[in-house]
Amino acid sequence: MKIPVNMPPGVAFLNGHFTAENIITKVTNSSxxxxxxxxxxxxxxxxxxxxxxxxxxxxxxxxxxxxxxxTTHLNPGRVGDEFYMxxxxxxxxxxxxxxxxxxxxxxxxxxxxxxxxAHLEQVSPGSVHIIPGFTAHRLINTGTEILSALAVWPSVxxxxxxxxxKGFAIRVVEQDGKIQAKEVQNG
Numbered sequence: 242m243k244i245p246v247n248m249p250p251g252v253a254f255l256n257g258h259f260t261a262e263n264i265i266t267k268v269t270n271s272s273x274x275x276x277x278x279x280x281x282x283x284x285x286x287x288x289x290x291x292x293x294x295x296x297x298x299x300x301x302x303x304x305x306x307x308x309x310x311x312t313t314h315l316n317p318g319r320v321g322d323e324f325y326m327x328x329x330x331x332x333x334x335x336x337x338x339x340x341x342x343x344x345x346x347x348x349x350x351x352x353x354x355x356x357x358x359a360h361l362e363q364v365s366p367g368s369v370h371i372i373p374g375f376t377a378h379r380l381i382n383t384g385t386e387i388l389s390a391l392a393v394w395p396s397v398x399x400x401x402x403x404x405x406x407k408g409f410a411i412r413v414v415e416q417d418g419k420i421q422a423k424e425v426q427n428g
Contacts, residue, residue: 250299250310257312257344257389263300269293269328271320277328279412279425280321292316293325294380307396315348315380315388322414324348329379329409331355333399336374339392343368346388351379351409359410361422364390377405381413383420 250261272289298311318325329351332339341350343364350370353359354377362370364380370390372378382388412423 252312252391254344256387257297257314257391259297259299259312261299265298265300266295267298268295274328276406276408277326278320278323280323283321287320293318294327301396303396305397308393309396310391310393312344312389312391313380315346315382315390317346317382317385317387319415322416324381324383324413324415324420326351326381326413327379328402329377329405331377331401331404332374332394333401334395334397335401337395337398338374338376339372339378339394339398341370341372341378341380342391343370344389344391346382346386347384348380348382348388349413350390351381351411351413353377353409353411357410361411361413364388377409379409383413383415
């Protein structure tokens with residue numbers, strides 16, 4: 242009996258790009274990130290079509306027990322003194338976790354619980370980040386190259402951006418040539 246062998250999708254670990262059919266790509270421009278960056282004037286000075294990041298996803302089944310797999314490619318740059326970052330989110334189904342794998346570039350993963358307690362993890366090639374349920378997350382590119390991270394999460398998790406309308410408790414900036422994390426007073 243001959244058993245068929247299928248070729249699964251692949252990912253190039255040096256740049257995070259998928260080799261597969263039916264890849265879904267979403268591009269996020271600066272104009273889509275209203276209220277994300279602290280320096281409103283610097284954000285408005287960016288051309289509205291400035292690409293901040295893009296996400297590649299494998300086409301996947303959706304429902305209980307199914308997983309999404311995607312790679313975020315976050316460009317280097319700053320808005321004022323603040324580094325480029327993803328919008329960040331909680332999951333709609335708060336109990337759902339996620340796993341990030343650093344592929345290329347250097348940056349930070351900002352994690353924040355529902356009580357507003359936040360911390361940062363270094364993202365670099367080979368780093369593994371277990372994001373527990375009930376935790377908002379955001380990638381920040383503090384390097385000079387594209388920061389790419391592979392993510393795996395339940396397809397039922399959803400995204401809740403509205404819960405962070407006042408932003409995260411920490412902003413990451415460059416001041417005097419140094420990367421600094423600053424606490425934000427939301428009120």
